[in-house]
Amino acid sequence: MEVFLDTCGRRTVKALLLLYLFVAKAAANCPKPQARGDIVLTNDALLMNDFPEGVDVTLQCGNGYVKDSGSGVITCVDDNWTEPDLTCKKKDCGLPNVLPNMSFNTSSGTLFGAIIKVICDKGFQVSGSSYKQCYASGWVGKSTCELVTCEKPVEVPNGKSSWVSQDEPTYGEIIQYICNVGFTLIGKNSIMCSETGDYDAPLPTCEGTTTKYTTAMYLITPKPTPPAQDSSTTPRALRDKTVTTKTTAAVSPSVGGGRDILTAGGRATTSVTSMTSSSFQVQHGDTERNALGAIYTSTQ
Known part of the structure:
Protein backbone atom coordinates (compact mmCIF):
# COMPACT_ATOMS: atom_id res chain seq x y z
CA MET A 1 0.00 0.00 0.00
CA GLU A 2 2.76 2.40 0.84
CA VAL A 3 4.65 1.42 -2.28
CA PHE A 4 1.64 2.14 -4.39
CA LEU A 5 1.29 5.59 -2.95
CA ASP A 6 4.95 6.32 -3.44
CA THR A 7 4.82 5.25 -7.05
CA CYS A 8 1.78 7.36 -7.75
CA GLY A 9 3.40 10.41 -6.15
CA ARG A 10 6.47 10.16 -8.30
CA ARG A 11 4.44 9.82 -11.46
CA THR A 12 2.41 12.88 -10.54
CA VAL A 13 5.49 15.01 -9.91
CA LYS A 14 7.03 13.87 -13.19
CA ALA A 15 3.90 14.75 -15.10
CA LEU A 16 3.73 18.19 -13.55
CA LEU A 17 7.40 18.81 -14.39
CA LEU A 18 6.89 17.85 -18.03
CA LEU A 19 3.85 20.11 -18.26
CA TYR A 20 5.81 23.00 -16.79
CA LEU A 21 8.64 22.52 -19.25
CA PHE A 22 6.19 22.36 -22.16
CA VAL A 23 4.44 25.56 -21.13
CA ALA A 24 7.72 27.37 -20.53
CA LYS A 25 8.99 26.24 -23.90
CA ALA A 26 5.80 27.40 -25.60
CA ALA A 27 6.06 30.81 -23.96
CA ALA A 28 9.63 31.39 -25.23
CA ASN A 29 8.95 34.04 -27.96
CA CYS A 30 11.07 36.83 -29.47
CA PRO A 31 10.10 40.41 -28.67
CA LYS A 32 8.41 42.46 -31.33
CA PRO A 33 11.01 43.87 -33.77
CA GLN A 34 11.63 47.58 -33.39
CA ALA A 35 11.74 49.96 -36.35
CA ARG A 36 14.49 52.52 -36.86
CA GLY A 37 14.70 55.65 -39.00
CA ASP A 38 15.36 54.04 -42.33
CA ILE A 39 13.99 50.49 -41.68
CA VAL A 40 10.43 49.62 -40.58
CA LEU A 41 8.20 46.50 -40.29
CA THR A 42 6.05 45.44 -43.17
CA ASN A 43 2.29 45.57 -42.80
CA ASP A 44 2.16 41.76 -42.25
CA ALA A 45 4.68 41.98 -39.42
CA LEU A 46 2.75 44.81 -37.80
CA LEU A 47 -0.36 42.58 -37.64
CA MET A 48 1.47 39.81 -35.73
CA ASN A 49 1.09 39.61 -31.95
CA ASP A 50 3.42 36.66 -31.13
CA PHE A 51 6.86 35.92 -32.50
CA PRO A 52 7.66 32.32 -31.51
CA GLU A 53 10.94 30.52 -32.02
CA GLY A 54 11.86 30.12 -35.67
CA VAL A 55 9.37 32.62 -37.05
CA ASP A 56 10.49 34.91 -39.91
CA VAL A 57 9.66 38.63 -40.18
CA THR A 58 10.30 40.86 -43.20
CA LEU A 59 11.56 44.44 -42.85
CA GLN A 60 11.41 47.22 -45.45
CA CYS A 61 12.89 50.66 -46.04
CA GLY A 62 11.17 53.58 -44.35
CA ASN A 63 9.35 56.50 -46.01
CA GLY A 64 11.74 58.50 -48.14
CA TYR A 65 14.28 55.66 -48.36
CA VAL A 66 14.87 52.97 -50.99
CA LYS A 67 16.53 49.55 -50.68
CA ASP A 68 20.21 49.54 -51.40
CA SER A 69 20.89 45.82 -50.71
CA GLY A 70 19.70 42.79 -48.65
CA SER A 71 16.47 40.83 -48.33
CA GLY A 72 15.09 42.36 -45.15
CA VAL A 73 14.21 38.92 -43.56
CA ILE A 74 15.02 38.30 -39.86
CA THR A 75 14.42 35.09 -37.80
CA CYS A 76 13.64 34.48 -34.15
CA VAL A 77 16.41 32.21 -32.77
CA ASP A 78 16.86 31.53 -29.06
CA ASP A 79 14.59 34.37 -28.13
CA ASN A 80 16.57 36.85 -30.28
CA TRP A 81 16.32 38.17 -33.81
CA THR A 82 19.01 37.61 -36.34
CA GLU A 83 20.80 40.69 -37.67
CA PRO A 84 18.97 42.26 -40.64
CA ASP A 85 20.93 42.37 -43.91
CA LEU A 86 18.81 45.19 -45.32
CA THR A 87 20.48 48.53 -46.07
CA CYS A 88 18.54 51.61 -47.18
CA LYS A 89 19.49 54.97 -48.65
CA LYS A 90 17.70 58.27 -49.11
CA LYS A 91 15.54 58.72 -52.16
CA ASP A 92 16.93 61.09 -54.79
CA CYS A 93 14.26 63.42 -56.18
CA GLY A 94 16.55 64.58 -58.98
CA LEU A 95 16.10 68.01 -60.57
CA PRO A 96 12.60 69.51 -60.66
CA ASN A 97 10.91 70.27 -63.95
CA VAL A 98 12.40 73.51 -65.22
CA LEU A 99 9.79 76.04 -66.31
CA PRO A 100 10.44 79.07 -68.57
CA ASN A 101 12.67 81.78 -67.05
CA MET A 102 13.35 79.57 -63.99
CA SER A 103 16.38 77.92 -62.39
CA PHE A 104 17.22 76.39 -58.99
CA ASN A 105 19.86 76.66 -56.29
CA THR A 106 20.60 72.98 -55.51
CA SER A 107 23.56 73.54 -53.16
CA SER A 108 21.80 71.44 -50.47
CA GLY A 109 21.43 68.48 -52.85
CA THR A 110 18.39 66.67 -54.21
CA LEU A 111 18.04 63.79 -51.72
CA PHE A 112 15.06 63.16 -49.48
CA GLY A 113 14.50 66.15 -47.14
CA ALA A 114 16.58 68.59 -49.19
CA ILE A 115 15.25 72.12 -49.81
CA ILE A 116 16.12 74.08 -52.95
CA LYS A 117 15.46 77.72 -53.83
CA VAL A 118 13.56 78.85 -56.94
CA ILE A 119 15.36 81.55 -58.97
CA CYS A 120 13.75 83.59 -61.76
CA ASP A 121 15.55 85.38 -64.59
CA LYS A 122 16.09 89.15 -64.43
CA GLY A 123 12.83 90.98 -64.96
CA PHE A 124 10.76 88.07 -63.65
CA GLN A 125 9.48 87.32 -60.16
CA VAL A 126 8.42 84.14 -58.35
CA SER A 127 4.70 83.46 -58.17
CA GLY A 128 3.84 80.79 -55.60
CA SER A 129 6.39 79.05 -53.39
CA SER A 130 9.97 80.33 -53.41
CA TYR A 131 11.26 76.90 -52.28
CA LYS A 132 10.77 73.22 -53.14
CA GLN A 133 11.38 70.26 -50.80
CA CYS A 134 12.12 66.65 -51.65
CA TYR A 135 9.53 64.30 -50.12
CA ALA A 136 8.93 60.57 -50.62
CA SER A 137 6.45 61.47 -53.35
CA GLY A 138 8.87 63.88 -55.06
CA GLU A 146 6.07 85.86 -64.13
CA LEU A 147 7.14 89.08 -65.83
CA VAL A 148 7.59 92.01 -63.43
CA THR A 149 4.99 94.79 -63.73
CA CYS A 150 4.84 98.33 -62.35
CA GLU A 151 1.81 100.38 -61.36
CA LYS A 152 0.15 102.41 -64.09
CA PRO A 153 1.85 105.83 -64.30
CA VAL A 154 -0.19 108.76 -63.05
CA GLU A 155 -0.66 111.94 -65.04
CA VAL A 156 1.25 114.99 -63.84
CA PRO A 157 -0.60 118.32 -63.55
CA ASN A 158 -0.13 120.56 -66.59
CA GLY A 159 1.50 117.73 -68.53
CA LYS A 160 0.89 114.37 -70.18
CA SER A 161 2.56 110.97 -70.53
CA SER A 162 3.09 108.63 -73.46
CA TRP A 163 1.35 105.71 -71.69
CA VAL A 164 -2.12 105.17 -73.19
CA SER A 165 -2.60 101.43 -72.53
CA GLN A 166 -5.02 100.11 -69.91
CA ASP A 167 -2.46 97.46 -68.88
CA GLU A 168 0.33 97.93 -66.38
CA PRO A 169 3.83 98.60 -67.73
CA THR A 170 6.15 95.59 -67.66
CA TYR A 171 9.87 95.37 -66.95
CA GLY A 172 11.95 97.54 -69.29
CA GLU A 173 9.09 99.66 -70.66
CA ILE A 174 9.69 103.44 -70.71
CA ILE A 175 7.12 106.22 -70.18
CA GLN A 176 7.83 109.69 -71.61
CA TYR A 177 6.50 112.96 -70.12
CA ILE A 178 5.98 116.38 -71.70
CA CYS A 179 4.54 119.61 -70.27
CA ASN A 180 1.82 121.85 -71.67
CA VAL A 181 2.72 125.13 -73.38
CA GLY A 182 3.90 127.68 -70.85
CA PHE A 183 5.15 125.09 -68.34
CA THR A 184 8.64 123.77 -67.72
CA LEU A 185 9.44 120.11 -66.95
CA ILE A 186 11.32 119.60 -63.68
CA GLY A 187 13.10 116.23 -63.33
CA LYS A 188 13.68 113.43 -65.84
CA ASN A 189 11.47 113.41 -68.91
CA SER A 190 11.21 109.58 -68.85
CA ILE A 191 10.89 106.79 -66.27
CA MET A 192 11.47 103.05 -66.73
CA CYS A 193 9.85 100.05 -65.02
CA SER A 194 12.72 98.32 -63.17
CA GLU A 195 13.21 94.67 -62.17
CA THR A 196 12.01 95.41 -58.63
CA GLY A 197 8.56 96.52 -59.78
CA ASP A 198 9.33 100.21 -59.11
CA TYR A 199 10.24 103.03 -61.48
CA ASP A 200 13.90 104.00 -61.76
CA ALA A 201 13.18 107.71 -61.12
CA PRO A 202 10.50 109.85 -59.42
CA LEU A 203 7.75 111.41 -61.49
CA PRO A 204 8.65 114.79 -63.02
CA THR A 205 6.59 117.95 -62.43
CA CYS A 206 5.46 120.75 -64.72
CA GLU A 207 5.88 124.23 -63.28
CA GLY A 208 4.74 127.57 -64.70
CA THR A 209 7.09 130.33 -65.94
CA THR A 210 7.80 133.15 -63.45
CA THR A 211 8.19 136.69 -64.95
CA LYS A 212 9.80 139.59 -63.11
CA TYR A 213 9.51 143.23 -64.19
CA THR A 214 11.99 146.10 -63.64
CA THR A 215 10.76 149.62 -64.35
CA ALA A 216 12.90 152.69 -64.97
CA MET A 217 11.30 156.14 -65.30
CA TYR A 218 12.97 159.09 -66.93
CA LEU A 219 11.98 162.72 -66.35
CA ILE A 220 13.25 164.88 -69.16
CA THR A 221 12.91 168.65 -69.06
CA PRO A 222 14.39 170.38 -72.06
CA LYS A 223 16.60 173.31 -71.28
CA PRO A 224 14.81 176.57 -72.09
CA THR A 225 16.23 178.50 -74.95
CA PRO A 226 17.26 182.00 -73.78
CA PRO A 227 15.89 184.94 -75.82
CA ALA A 228 18.12 186.60 -78.28
CA GLN A 229 19.84 189.57 -76.75
CA ASP A 230 22.80 191.72 -77.21
CA SER A 231 25.67 190.32 -75.31
CA SER A 232 27.13 193.74 -75.09
CA THR A 233 24.41 194.80 -72.61
CA THR A 234 25.15 191.96 -70.19
CA PRO A 235 28.04 192.45 -67.83
CA ARG A 236 30.89 190.08 -68.51
CA ALA A 237 31.11 189.11 -64.86
CA LEU A 238 27.48 188.01 -64.93
CA ARG A 239 27.91 186.14 -68.20
CA ASP A 240 30.87 184.19 -66.93
CA LYS A 241 29.42 183.34 -63.49
CA THR A 242 28.42 179.74 -63.15
CA VAL A 243 25.84 178.49 -60.70
CA THR A 244 25.99 174.82 -59.67
CA THR A 245 22.99 173.20 -58.00
CA LYS A 246 22.74 169.71 -56.54
CA THR A 247 19.51 168.16 -55.38
CA THR A 248 19.54 165.19 -53.10
CA ALA A 249 15.87 164.97 -52.17
CA ALA A 250 13.25 162.99 -54.08
CA VAL A 251 12.66 164.42 -57.55
CA SER A 252 9.36 166.05 -58.42
CA PRO A 253 8.18 166.11 -62.01
CA SER A 254 7.88 169.92 -61.77
CA VAL A 255 11.59 170.46 -61.20
CA GLY A 256 13.34 171.64 -64.33
CA GLY A 257 16.83 172.05 -65.49
CA GLY A 258 18.08 168.42 -65.61
CA ARG A 259 17.33 164.73 -66.25
CA ASP A 260 16.42 162.71 -63.19
CA ILE A 261 16.12 158.88 -63.20
CA LEU A 262 13.59 157.19 -60.88
CA THR A 263 14.48 153.55 -60.26
CA ALA A 264 12.16 150.66 -59.34
CA GLY A 265 13.26 150.96 -55.69
CA GLY A 266 11.65 154.44 -55.39
CA ARG A 267 14.95 156.36 -55.00
CA ALA A 268 15.98 159.10 -57.33
CA THR A 269 19.41 159.76 -58.70
CA THR A 270 19.98 163.40 -59.57
CA SER A 271 22.41 164.70 -62.14
CA VAL A 272 24.35 167.89 -61.49
CA THR A 273 23.50 170.72 -63.87
CA SER A 274 25.56 173.82 -64.53
CA MET A 275 23.83 176.89 -65.77
CA THR A 276 25.04 180.38 -66.54
CA SER A 277 23.25 183.39 -65.20
CA SER A 278 21.79 183.97 -68.60
CA SER A 279 19.85 180.72 -68.16
CA PHE A 280 17.60 182.40 -65.55
CA GLN A 281 16.48 184.98 -68.03
CA VAL A 282 13.35 183.12 -69.10
CA GLN A 283 10.19 184.78 -70.30
CA HIS A 284 7.23 184.07 -68.00
CA GLY A 285 5.04 183.18 -70.96
CA ASP A 286 7.15 180.14 -71.88
CA THR A 287 5.90 176.66 -70.85
CA GLU A 288 8.10 173.83 -69.71
CA ARG A 289 7.68 170.67 -71.70
CA ASN A 290 8.18 167.41 -69.76
CA ALA A 291 8.45 163.97 -71.27
CA LEU A 292 7.80 160.89 -69.13
CA GLY A 293 8.90 157.53 -70.46
CA ALA A 294 8.75 154.05 -69.01
CA ILE A 295 10.86 151.13 -70.05
CA TYR A 296 9.74 147.62 -69.02
CA THR A 297 12.03 144.69 -69.05
CA SER A 298 10.92 141.11 -68.61
CA THR A 299 13.10 138.44 -67.13
CA GLN A 300 12.19 134.81 -66.95
Missing part, protein backbone atom coordinates in the same frame (compact mmCIF):
# COMPACT_ATOMS: atom_id res chain seq x y z
CA TRP A 139 9.30 67.65 -55.07
CA VAL A 140 6.62 69.63 -53.24
CA GLY A 141 5.99 73.34 -53.87
CA LYS A 142 4.42 74.92 -56.94
CA SER A 143 5.87 78.07 -58.46
CA THR A 144 6.17 79.94 -61.75
CA CYS A 145 8.18 82.93 -62.97
Whole structure:
Protein backbone atom coordinates (compact mmCIF):
# COMPACT_ATOMS: atom_id res chain seq x y z
CA MET A 1 0.00 0.00 0.00
CA GLU A 2 2.76 2.40 0.84
CA VAL A 3 4.65 1.42 -2.28
CA PHE A 4 1.64 2.14 -4.39
CA LEU A 5 1.29 5.59 -2.95
CA ASP A 6 4.95 6.32 -3.44
CA THR A 7 4.82 5.25 -7.05
CA CYS A 8 1.78 7.36 -7.75
CA GLY A 9 3.40 10.41 -6.15
CA ARG A 10 6.47 10.16 -8.30
CA ARG A 11 4.44 9.82 -11.46
CA THR A 12 2.41 12.88 -10.54
CA VAL A 13 5.49 15.01 -9.91
CA LYS A 14 7.03 13.87 -13.19
CA ALA A 15 3.90 14.75 -15.10
CA LEU A 16 3.73 18.19 -13.55
CA LEU A 17 7.40 18.81 -14.39
CA LEU A 18 6.89 17.85 -18.03
CA LEU A 19 3.85 20.11 -18.26
CA TYR A 20 5.81 23.00 -16.79
CA LEU A 21 8.64 22.52 -19.25
CA PHE A 22 6.19 22.36 -22.16
CA VAL A 23 4.44 25.56 -21.13
CA ALA A 24 7.72 27.37 -20.53
CA LYS A 25 8.99 26.24 -23.90
CA ALA A 26 5.80 27.40 -25.60
CA ALA A 27 6.06 30.81 -23.96
CA ALA A 28 9.63 31.39 -25.23
CA ASN A 29 8.95 34.04 -27.96
CA CYS A 30 11.07 36.83 -29.47
CA PRO A 31 10.10 40.41 -28.67
CA LYS A 32 8.41 42.46 -31.33
CA PRO A 33 11.01 43.87 -33.77
CA GLN A 34 11.63 47.58 -33.39
CA ALA A 35 11.74 49.96 -36.35
CA ARG A 36 14.49 52.52 -36.86
CA GLY A 37 14.70 55.65 -39.00
CA ASP A 38 15.36 54.04 -42.33
CA ILE A 39 13.99 50.49 -41.68
CA VAL A 40 10.43 49.62 -40.58
CA LEU A 41 8.20 46.50 -40.29
CA THR A 42 6.05 45.44 -43.17
CA ASN A 43 2.29 45.57 -42.80
CA ASP A 44 2.16 41.76 -42.25
CA ALA A 45 4.68 41.98 -39.42
CA LEU A 46 2.75 44.81 -37.80
CA LEU A 47 -0.36 42.58 -37.64
CA MET A 48 1.47 39.81 -35.73
CA ASN A 49 1.09 39.61 -31.95
CA ASP A 50 3.42 36.66 -31.13
CA PHE A 51 6.86 35.92 -32.50
CA PRO A 52 7.66 32.32 -31.51
CA GLU A 53 10.94 30.52 -32.02
CA GLY A 54 11.86 30.12 -35.67
CA VAL A 55 9.37 32.62 -37.05
CA ASP A 56 10.49 34.91 -39.91
CA VAL A 57 9.66 38.63 -40.18
CA THR A 58 10.30 40.86 -43.20
CA LEU A 59 11.56 44.44 -42.85
CA GLN A 60 11.41 47.22 -45.45
CA CYS A 61 12.89 50.66 -46.04
CA GLY A 62 11.17 53.58 -44.35
CA ASN A 63 9.35 56.50 -46.01
CA GLY A 64 11.74 58.50 -48.14
CA TYR A 65 14.28 55.66 -48.36
CA VAL A 66 14.87 52.97 -50.99
CA LYS A 67 16.53 49.55 -50.68
CA ASP A 68 20.21 49.54 -51.40
CA SER A 69 20.89 45.82 -50.71
CA GLY A 70 19.70 42.79 -48.65
CA SER A 71 16.47 40.83 -48.33
CA GLY A 72 15.09 42.36 -45.15
CA VAL A 73 14.21 38.92 -43.56
CA ILE A 74 15.02 38.30 -39.86
CA THR A 75 14.42 35.09 -37.80
CA CYS A 76 13.64 34.48 -34.15
CA VAL A 77 16.41 32.21 -32.77
CA ASP A 78 16.86 31.53 -29.06
CA ASP A 79 14.59 34.37 -28.13
CA ASN A 80 16.57 36.85 -30.28
CA TRP A 81 16.32 38.17 -33.81
CA THR A 82 19.01 37.61 -36.34
CA GLU A 83 20.80 40.69 -37.67
CA PRO A 84 18.97 42.26 -40.64
CA ASP A 85 20.93 42.37 -43.91
CA LEU A 86 18.81 45.19 -45.32
CA THR A 87 20.48 48.53 -46.07
CA CYS A 88 18.54 51.61 -47.18
CA LYS A 89 19.49 54.97 -48.65
CA LYS A 90 17.70 58.27 -49.11
CA LYS A 91 15.54 58.72 -52.16
CA ASP A 92 16.93 61.09 -54.79
CA CYS A 93 14.26 63.42 -56.18
CA GLY A 94 16.55 64.58 -58.98
CA LEU A 95 16.10 68.01 -60.57
CA PRO A 96 12.60 69.51 -60.66
CA ASN A 97 10.91 70.27 -63.95
CA VAL A 98 12.40 73.51 -65.22
CA LEU A 99 9.79 76.04 -66.31
CA PRO A 100 10.44 79.07 -68.57
CA ASN A 101 12.67 81.78 -67.05
CA MET A 102 13.35 79.57 -63.99
CA SER A 103 16.38 77.92 -62.39
CA PHE A 104 17.22 76.39 -58.99
CA ASN A 105 19.86 76.66 -56.29
CA THR A 106 20.60 72.98 -55.51
CA SER A 107 23.56 73.54 -53.16
CA SER A 108 21.80 71.44 -50.47
CA GLY A 109 21.43 68.48 -52.85
CA THR A 110 18.39 66.67 -54.21
CA LEU A 111 18.04 63.79 -51.72
CA PHE A 112 15.06 63.16 -49.48
CA GLY A 113 14.50 66.15 -47.14
CA ALA A 114 16.58 68.59 -49.19
CA ILE A 115 15.25 72.12 -49.81
CA ILE A 116 16.12 74.08 -52.95
CA LYS A 117 15.46 77.72 -53.83
CA VAL A 118 13.56 78.85 -56.94
CA ILE A 119 15.36 81.55 -58.97
CA CYS A 120 13.75 83.59 -61.76
CA ASP A 121 15.55 85.38 -64.59
CA LYS A 122 16.09 89.15 -64.43
CA GLY A 123 12.83 90.98 -64.96
CA PHE A 124 10.76 88.07 -63.65
CA GLN A 125 9.48 87.32 -60.16
CA VAL A 126 8.42 84.14 -58.35
CA SER A 127 4.70 83.46 -58.17
CA GLY A 128 3.84 80.79 -55.60
CA SER A 129 6.39 79.05 -53.39
CA SER A 130 9.97 80.33 -53.41
CA TYR A 131 11.26 76.90 -52.28
CA LYS A 132 10.77 73.22 -53.14
CA GLN A 133 11.38 70.26 -50.80
CA CYS A 134 12.12 66.65 -51.65
CA TYR A 135 9.53 64.30 -50.12
CA ALA A 136 8.93 60.57 -50.62
CA SER A 137 6.45 61.47 -53.35
CA GLY A 138 8.87 63.88 -55.06
CA TRP A 139 9.30 67.65 -55.07
CA VAL A 140 6.62 69.63 -53.24
CA GLY A 141 5.99 73.34 -53.87
CA LYS A 142 4.42 74.92 -56.94
CA SER A 143 5.87 78.07 -58.46
CA THR A 144 6.17 79.94 -61.75
CA CYS A 145 8.18 82.93 -62.97
CA GLU A 146 6.07 85.86 -64.13
CA LEU A 147 7.14 89.08 -65.83
CA VAL A 148 7.59 92.01 -63.43
CA THR A 149 4.99 94.79 -63.73
CA CYS A 150 4.84 98.33 -62.35
CA GLU A 151 1.81 100.38 -61.36
CA LYS A 152 0.15 102.41 -64.09
CA PRO A 153 1.85 105.83 -64.30
CA VAL A 154 -0.19 108.76 -63.05
CA GLU A 155 -0.66 111.94 -65.04
CA VAL A 156 1.25 114.99 -63.84
CA PRO A 157 -0.60 118.32 -63.55
CA ASN A 158 -0.13 120.56 -66.59
CA GLY A 159 1.50 117.73 -68.53
CA LYS A 160 0.89 114.37 -70.18
CA SER A 161 2.56 110.97 -70.53
CA SER A 162 3.09 108.63 -73.46
CA TRP A 163 1.35 105.71 -71.69
CA VAL A 164 -2.12 105.17 -73.19
CA SER A 165 -2.60 101.43 -72.53
CA GLN A 166 -5.02 100.11 -69.91
CA ASP A 167 -2.46 97.46 -68.88
CA GLU A 168 0.33 97.93 -66.38
CA PRO A 169 3.83 98.60 -67.73
CA THR A 170 6.15 95.59 -67.66
CA TYR A 171 9.87 95.37 -66.95
CA GLY A 172 11.95 97.54 -69.29
CA GLU A 173 9.09 99.66 -70.66
CA ILE A 174 9.69 103.44 -70.71
CA ILE A 175 7.12 106.22 -70.18
CA GLN A 176 7.83 109.69 -71.61
CA TYR A 177 6.50 112.96 -70.12
CA ILE A 178 5.98 116.38 -71.70
CA CYS A 179 4.54 119.61 -70.27
CA ASN A 180 1.82 121.85 -71.67
CA VAL A 181 2.72 125.13 -73.38
CA GLY A 182 3.90 127.68 -70.85
CA PHE A 183 5.15 125.09 -68.34
CA THR A 184 8.64 123.77 -67.72
CA LEU A 185 9.44 120.11 -66.95
CA ILE A 186 11.32 119.60 -63.68
CA GLY A 187 13.10 116.23 -63.33
CA LYS A 188 13.68 113.43 -65.84
CA ASN A 189 11.47 113.41 -68.91
CA SER A 190 11.21 109.58 -68.85
CA ILE A 191 10.89 106.79 -66.27
CA MET A 192 11.47 103.05 -66.73
CA CYS A 193 9.85 100.05 -65.02
CA SER A 194 12.72 98.32 -63.17
CA GLU A 195 13.21 94.67 -62.17
CA THR A 196 12.01 95.41 -58.63
CA GLY A 197 8.56 96.52 -59.78
CA ASP A 198 9.33 100.21 -59.11
CA TYR A 199 10.24 103.03 -61.48
CA ASP A 200 13.90 104.00 -61.76
CA ALA A 201 13.18 107.71 -61.12
CA PRO A 202 10.50 109.85 -59.42
CA LEU A 203 7.75 111.41 -61.49
CA PRO A 204 8.65 114.79 -63.02
CA THR A 205 6.59 117.95 -62.43
CA CYS A 206 5.46 120.75 -64.72
CA GLU A 207 5.88 124.23 -63.28
CA GLY A 208 4.74 127.57 -64.70
CA THR A 209 7.09 130.33 -65.94
CA THR A 210 7.80 133.15 -63.45
CA THR A 211 8.19 136.69 -64.95
CA LYS A 212 9.80 139.59 -63.11
CA TYR A 213 9.51 143.23 -64.19
CA THR A 214 11.99 146.10 -63.64
CA THR A 215 10.76 149.62 -64.35
CA ALA A 216 12.90 152.69 -64.97
CA MET A 217 11.30 156.14 -65.30
CA TYR A 218 12.97 159.09 -66.93
CA LEU A 219 11.98 162.72 -66.35
CA ILE A 220 13.25 164.88 -69.16
CA THR A 221 12.91 168.65 -69.06
CA PRO A 222 14.39 170.38 -72.06
CA LYS A 223 16.60 173.31 -71.28
CA PRO A 224 14.81 176.57 -72.09
CA THR A 225 16.23 178.50 -74.95
CA PRO A 226 17.26 182.00 -73.78
CA PRO A 227 15.89 184.94 -75.82
CA ALA A 228 18.12 186.60 -78.28
CA GLN A 229 19.84 189.57 -76.75
CA ASP A 230 22.80 191.72 -77.21
CA SER A 231 25.67 190.32 -75.31
CA SER A 232 27.13 193.74 -75.09
CA THR A 233 24.41 194.80 -72.61
CA THR A 234 25.15 191.96 -70.19
CA PRO A 235 28.04 192.45 -67.83
CA ARG A 236 30.89 190.08 -68.51
CA ALA A 237 31.11 189.11 -64.86
CA LEU A 238 27.48 188.01 -64.93
CA ARG A 239 27.91 186.14 -68.20
CA ASP A 240 30.87 184.19 -66.93
CA LYS A 241 29.42 183.34 -63.49
CA THR A 242 28.42 179.74 -63.15
CA VAL A 243 25.84 178.49 -60.70
CA THR A 244 25.99 174.82 -59.67
CA THR A 245 22.99 173.20 -58.00
CA LYS A 246 22.74 169.71 -56.54
CA THR A 247 19.51 168.16 -55.38
CA THR A 248 19.54 165.19 -53.10
CA ALA A 249 15.87 164.97 -52.17
CA ALA A 250 13.25 162.99 -54.08
CA VAL A 251 12.66 164.42 -57.55
CA SER A 252 9.36 166.05 -58.42
CA PRO A 253 8.18 166.11 -62.01
CA SER A 254 7.88 169.92 -61.77
CA VAL A 255 11.59 170.46 -61.20
CA GLY A 256 13.34 171.64 -64.33
CA GLY A 257 16.83 172.05 -65.49
CA GLY A 258 18.08 168.42 -65.61
CA ARG A 259 17.33 164.73 -66.25
CA ASP A 260 16.42 162.71 -63.19
CA ILE A 261 16.12 158.88 -63.20
CA LEU A 262 13.59 157.19 -60.88
CA THR A 263 14.48 153.55 -60.26
CA ALA A 264 12.16 150.66 -59.34
CA GLY A 265 13.26 150.96 -55.69
CA GLY A 266 11.65 154.44 -55.39
CA ARG A 267 14.95 156.36 -55.00
CA ALA A 268 15.98 159.10 -57.33
CA THR A 269 19.41 159.76 -58.70
CA THR A 270 19.98 163.40 -59.57
CA SER A 271 22.41 164.70 -62.14
CA VAL A 272 24.35 167.89 -61.49
CA THR A 273 23.50 170.72 -63.87
CA SER A 274 25.56 173.82 -64.53
CA MET A 275 23.83 176.89 -65.77
CA THR A 276 25.04 180.38 -66.54
CA SER A 277 23.25 183.39 -65.20
CA SER A 278 21.79 183.97 -68.60
CA SER A 279 19.85 180.72 -68.16
CA PHE A 280 17.60 182.40 -65.55
CA GLN A 281 16.48 184.98 -68.03
CA VAL A 282 13.35 183.12 -69.10
CA GLN A 283 10.19 184.78 -70.30
CA HIS A 284 7.23 184.07 -68.00
CA GLY A 285 5.04 183.18 -70.96
CA ASP A 286 7.15 180.14 -71.88
CA THR A 287 5.90 176.66 -70.85
CA GLU A 288 8.10 173.83 -69.71
CA ARG A 289 7.68 170.67 -71.70
CA ASN A 290 8.18 167.41 -69.76
CA ALA A 291 8.45 163.97 -71.27
CA LEU A 292 7.80 160.89 -69.13
CA GLY A 293 8.90 157.53 -70.46
CA ALA A 294 8.75 154.05 -69.01
CA ILE A 295 10.86 151.13 -70.05
CA TYR A 296 9.74 147.62 -69.02
CA THR A 297 12.03 144.69 -69.05
CA SER A 298 10.92 141.11 -68.61
CA THR A 299 13.10 138.44 -67.13
CA GLN A 300 12.19 134.81 -66.95
